[in-house]
Amino acid sequence: KAGVTQTPRYLIKTRGQQVTLSCSPISGHRSVSWYQQTPGQGLQFLFEYFSETQRNKGNFPGRFSGRQFSNSRSEMNVSTLELGDSALYLCASSFTPSGSGADTQYFGPGTRLTVL
Amino acid sequence: GDSVTQMEGPVTLSEEACLTINCTYTATGYPSLFWYVQYPGEGLQLLLKATKADDKGSNKGFEATYRKETTSFHLEKGSVQVSDSAVYFCALHGGSQGNLIFGKGTKLSVKP
Numbered sequence: 001k002a003g004v005t006q007t008p009r010y011l012i013k014t015r016g017q018q019v020t021l022s023c024s025p026i027s028g029h030r031s032v033s034w035y036q037q038t039p040g041q042g043l044q045f046l047f048e049y050f051s052e053t054q055r056n057k058g059n060f061p062g063r064f065s066g067r068q069f070s071n072s073r074s075e076m077n078v079s080t081l082e083l084g085d086s087a088l089y090l091c092a093s094s095f096t097p098s099g100s101g102a103d104t105q106y107f108g109p110g111t112r113l114t115v116l
Numbered sequence: 117g118d119s120v121t122q123m124e125g126p127v128t129l130s131e132e133a134c135l136t137i138n139c140t141y142t143a144t145g146y147p148s149l150f151w152y153v154q155y156p157g158e159g160l161q162l163l164l165k166a167t168k169a170d171d172k173g174s175n176k177g178f179e180a181t182y183r184k185e186t187t188s189f190h191l192e193k194g195s196v197q198v199s200d201s202a203v204y205f206c207a208l209h210g211g212s213q214g215n216l217i218f219g220k221g222t223k224l225s226v227k228p
Binding site for chain 2: 004006033035042043045048056058090092104105106107108109110
């Protein structure tokens with residue numbers, strides 16, 4: 001089975017621009033979660049989608065948004081980029097909603113976003 | 117709220133040395149506990165997990181036991197290899213919020 005794929009792997013943007021990142025979950029998985037990883041803050045939860053509905057959201061400003069399509073692929077969008085948005089953005093998929101606890105989340109390789 | 121605390125790194129060991137990375141947690145209810153590993157330039161890989169008290173997760177020679185009485189989930193390996201060099205993250209899934217909560221990560225370097 002193919003793993004979680006994320007595109008693009010690397011991205012360079014300038015302040016004020018917007019960016020869209022894509023995540024394709026493992027086949028059959030319907031839950032997709034997004035995390036931001038930075039050296040200072042570590043791994044922080046952004047949001048989770050299940051069956052095209054946002055189930056949970058972390059403590060991030062409204063500039064961060066996402067959506068999920070009927071084939072479970074997900075995109076996240078960051079508008080009006082700031083220097084502090086430079087990070088590795090990781091997507092994870094699972095079969096059941098992540099609120100089910102014991103179900104494992106499988107991570108993609110991430111998208112490295114650099115904001116200049 | 118729920119949180120995970122793991123020992124600060126970096127940790128540098130010689131090949132075949134014993135490894136312990138401490139992890140303690142604070143959570144309401146009965147969380148599931150995980151160890152993930154991140155190799156340079158890659159995403160997170162699940163190393164092992166435990167879903168209830170006294171469960172032992174194990175994989176690739178690594179082990180961790182879910183200790184409810186001490187709210188701990190320490191990662192251990194009897195003999196590390198150079199290929200184990202990576203960053204290790206302890207995480208919990210509390211269920212109430214529906215997302216993983218991670219520790220800060222511990223960087224392990226193993227020298228030949």
